Amino acid sequence: MTYTIYDFIGNIGLFLLLGTYFLLLLNKIESRSVLYSLSNAAASTLIGISLLVDFNLSAFLVEVFWLAISLFGIGKWCYLRRKATPPAR
Template sequence: MAHIEMDLFQWLGFGGMLCIVLAYFLLQIGKCDVHSLTYQLLNLTGAVALIVSLYVHFNLGSFLIEIFWIVITVYGIVKNLSNGYKKC
């Protein structure tokens, strides 16, 4: 059985992944709306955590998707600031 050791950056990436998966899960079960601040902040937090982890454990494909994820999420936050937020 292999022993897996995770460093701080891997744990940070794991936490980021959990944030994104939690946001998607809350959306799917109807607890959050795409216009809710909670949904968008979970996505942003997750993507930023993954970007930081990728600084040490680089993967170009993952890095690029997280950049797009951050840009799109920030756009959504700015757009919804003017329209008001729904509660999650």
């Protein structure tokens, strides 16, 4: 087995995903925060990139849905933030 740049990208995604989860368990970040969703979106994107080279359909689908759910969380955060901001005069 050779270690490629795509493996490295996937490993960065893996450590980002695990680090985010660990911070969540330590109560250092909240699951409703945009940081949590952004981190998950970045992690799934990086892992997905690595899967494009050594494709696995099941793993790729997990990452696609993980990204979609993370983007939903980012959108929800943006919507709630915009809703809470008083209108400019």
